[in-house]
Amino acid sequence: MADDRYSLFDAIRALFPTGYLDYQGYQARLEGKPRNLHKSFVRPPCQAVDLFAIAAFLLHRSGGYHHISPMVDGASTSASLVIDESSRSQWIEAGRKWRGEGEDALPAPPKALTDAWRELFRFGRNPLFLSSSGKSRPRPWWRAAMALLAIADEAARDLGFEQGSEKSAQAAMAEVAMRDSIQRDRKVYTVSNASNDQVCVLPKSRTPKVGCTLRSLSHNLSLLPSRGLARAFWSPHPQIRSAEPAVAAASPFNLIVIPLPYQVQAKAFKGTPAKEASWGWFHVDPHWCPSSEDVDIIDEGFDQFWQFVEGVLDSGARDVGTVHGLIFPEAALSYEVFTRLCDKLKDRQGFELLVSGVFDSQNQGGDIRPGNFAAMARRDPGRDGKMTFNISTREKHHRWRIEKSQIEAYALGSSLDSSRGWWEQIDILNRSLDVFVLRGVATVTTLICEDLARSDPCQELVRGIGPNLVIALLMDGPQLKDRWPARYATVLAEDPGSSVLTVTSAGLLRRSNDTRQFPASDKIGLWRDDTGRTSELSLAPSAQALCLTLQPTAIQERTLDGRADNTGSQSWRLTGMAPVIIRDPNKRIMDGQWPDGV
CATH class of the missing domain: 3.60.110 (Nitrilase/N-carbamoyl-D-aminoacid amidohydrolase)
Incomplete structure (x- = not known):
């Protein structure tokens, strides 16, 4: 029997059982001060890959992702979570700011992010999943989760790829951990600090143009199954340049x-x-x-x-x-x-x-x-x-x-x-x-x-x-x-x-x-x-x-x-x-x- 008492907080705690690094903790570490991981979930993670893991996991396990639809006049129903152009523009801009283009340090979370996190936190003790009926409306926290997913996805643009001479602060921080993992274990199968017994997060190349799936919600990050089921090992392009001229990305x-x-x-x-069997x-x-x-x-x-x-x-x-x-x-x-x-x-x-x-x-x-x-x-x-x-x-x-x-x-x-x-x-x-x-x-x-x-x-x-x-x-x-x-x-x-x-x-x-x-x-x-x-x-x-x-x-x-x-x-x-x-x-x-x- 399903346990309707399993809450959003329970799900986040399963992803980050020892907590995650928030922006205050990140600043303290930059100053050389000791700082414990954030465990109360009052504040969001400071890394886009960790925020994506939370938002995507919640939307996936709750079923909220398949209610999401862009605004089309006269085409939505009461069960649709309709996203208008104003919301999209706000999320894209918030992701751009949080990305930290040309910056050495991670920027503070933008207001659109903190507002959405505050709204999600407000429903943290609500059940993650509720059975729907023919008259079900979107859950009140789904829009906040979608906002967080979109902002994190936009902030992670170019992560894992070689784009331009300067990496954004978000991409650079994730890729430092990625390259450290490759040097240590030779392979990397997640860029997030979320428990890899729950989910893995990697960059992505294509966004499906058919179907209604969680992977249809992101351009830059993918939510993948736990390491025990199967793992995708990502090998980024090397940053060390050779004497050979670079091949243009669009060349044959x-x-x-x-x-x-x-x-x-x-x-x-x-x-x-095989003995006494019809196979071998x-x-x-x-x-x-x-x-x-x-x-x-x-x-x-x-x-x-x-x-x-x-x-x-x-x-x-x-x-x-x-x-x-x-x-x-x-x-x-x-x-x-x-x-x-x-x-x-x-x-x-x-x-x-x-x-x-x-x-x-x-x-x-x-x-x-x-x-x-x-x-x-x-x-x-x-x-x-x-x-x-x-x-x-x-x-x-x-x-x-x-x-x-x-x-x-x-x-x-x-x-x-x-x-x-x-x-x-x-x-x-x-x-x-x-x-x-x-x-x-x-x-x-x-x-x-x-x-x-x-x-x-x-x-x-x-x-x-x-x-x-x-x-x-x-x-x-x-x-x-x-x-x-x-x-x-x-x-x-x-x-x-x-x-x-x-x-x-x-x-x-x-x-x-x-x-x-x-x-x-x-x-x-x-x-x-x-x-x-x-x-x-x-x-x-x-x-x-x-x-x-x-x-x-x-x-x-x-x-x-x-x-x-x-x-x-x-x-x-x-x-x-x-x-x-x-x-x-x-x-x-x-x-x-x-x-x-x-």
Whole structure:
């Protein structure tokens, strides 16, 4: 039975059980004076990220967010919490003042903020949730909570992104804590001091233009689930500048897809039947790339593998100029080969992003663990000015289940009994996403096959943050408009508005073609964006790779209460695709084998 005695104060106390830093405490610390955290809730927090955590949490748990609507003459009902232009302007101006543009210290909370907090505090002992009826009107404290959310959201503009030469005081204070966390733990999954067993707060890129959700209420901050459910790790753009000229945020992004492996043998799928059951485990034993433990084999063939990759990049660059990114599909490489590619690519002029599925990973202690992972690396300037790679790996969230139809479609009957269902034998220890900031203003993340199809838990993170680009790494058949990847890519392209790129290997595609059960296809990838465009990406018969050109496009978005972001968002659009062909490609690589030593 629901406890209607759970109050607003109870909810705030759950978020900040030891209190939070208010403006008086902040000033005392600046003067070197001891100051305890504020626990009585008489005054608001001094940081926008903490105020957002409170206001968004209250509106979410109470259900107040879906009553909010901008004023439209004659279109509101008694159940609507109508926000007029005067209120929006007041909140935007209050957020601007509290942001502290060009200031070293946090400004005092503006009057609009303190008035709204005082109104919220007045109802602090009221129940957080009350059952509604057909005649229910907005709760008296919802408007105050909405005002606080909007002011906090406006004050957090550009947090987590590289915008201009000077950071606002609010963004700078949050980012100091963010970078301290990255140096300490290597990753950051919240910028708020609110209990991360309750909620996490991170920056965001896109505001959905469809639906009526809490994420529709903010441009700059996202309220995410507690750390135990799933975590999104944010990697901000480095502040240290390199000798290389900066790439303009609106410049085209040239991306090459190498659909490795080009051949997949049925024996790569290894099955272990369960006793007295109609199912079993399977794992993939990649014959196309040695594991990270097989260092000697990697040593023998890596130079030839790199020559192949470099040849693809050089061929693509002759057509488009600079190649900025490189993608391999699911389970294409081992972690050791991935890191060696990073070492080679760090000196390549203009290169920015490497993404691949990897079939093993390495922890901080150096131990190798098999599984199914997405590896993402952004080329950053180091403290010495030399280029290096920020590398992050995360594991798949859901196991692939292979059934009779797929066994027949990929001709795997020699390895897997079609009378059984086969589950991918991987451990699922942590559910997380890595979000990298690109060019200071855009974000990119990865999904792994089943993660694209399953709505929980990772898609709550994707929708909350709204990455500009989502790269889905697949071990799948042809990427057609009427198959499952296109359906699920459409969901994310509509909400939050991400551009979605799916890529699969040529090897599994060819196994499907060879069965002749379906029309032959050369579609190794698929593109879907917020304009509704869906493009199938073909690999020409003589090509080893495909080069895509993506165009970051400035757009204006509005929140559910009607606030515009003044074209502060980007939509990434596909504006070019061309085959990449090299002379005399390595035969062993094209046959799905690791190269021999020189």
